[in-house]
Amino acid sequence: MDDHYPVRSAFFLLNQVLDAYQKDFGDTWRSANSSQPWPYLKEALEKFQDPAEADKLLKIQRELDETKIILHKTIDSVLDRGEKLDSLVEKSSELSLASKVTFHPTKKTNSCCTLL
Known part of the structure; x- marks a missing residue:
């Protein structure tokens, strides 16, 4: 050996x-x-x-190490998704605010016209 x-x-x-x-x-x-x-x-x-x-103990330790690596990768991907979700929520809020700002003047402009 x-x-x-x-x-x-x-x-x-x-x-x-x-x-x-x-x-x-x-x-x-x-x-x-x-x-x-x-x-x-x-x-x-x-x-x-x-x-x-x-050595069964060594085999278990190796399996635990592999599981730990997979767990770290999973946590990293969850954190990345969290950041992407935060970005989407922010963009959604901006779009909502922009649509409200655009909606009120459009409503006033359209109210003067009526269809017969």
């Missing part, structure tokens, strides 16, 4: 491999002529290339 592999995950892997070996072979390792092939070791090393597979 290299320096970037988490120590906690490495020890978890070693403990799991030792427990599996003890379960499969018991105390046969003590005899000097015991050289039985053990496919579990190769499988375990391939499986635990990703530290999150070896």
Whole structure:
């Protein structure tokens, strides 16, 4: 393993491999002529290339970090929408005021004319 592999995950892997070996072979390792092939070791090393597979706590932490990133993006987009809504409300108020200013003189101008 290299320096970037988490120590906690490495020890978890070693403990799991030792427990599996003890379960499969018991105390046969003590005899000097015991050289039985053990496919579990190769499988375990391939499986635990990703530290999150070896350490469930690390996997949960990674998922939390990903969720936090998504949450930050969502908050940023909500804030952007809030700013856009404020801008729309301001423009709506300006349009409403402009229509009121235009409506009163138009009403006075139209009141002098009647259709028969």
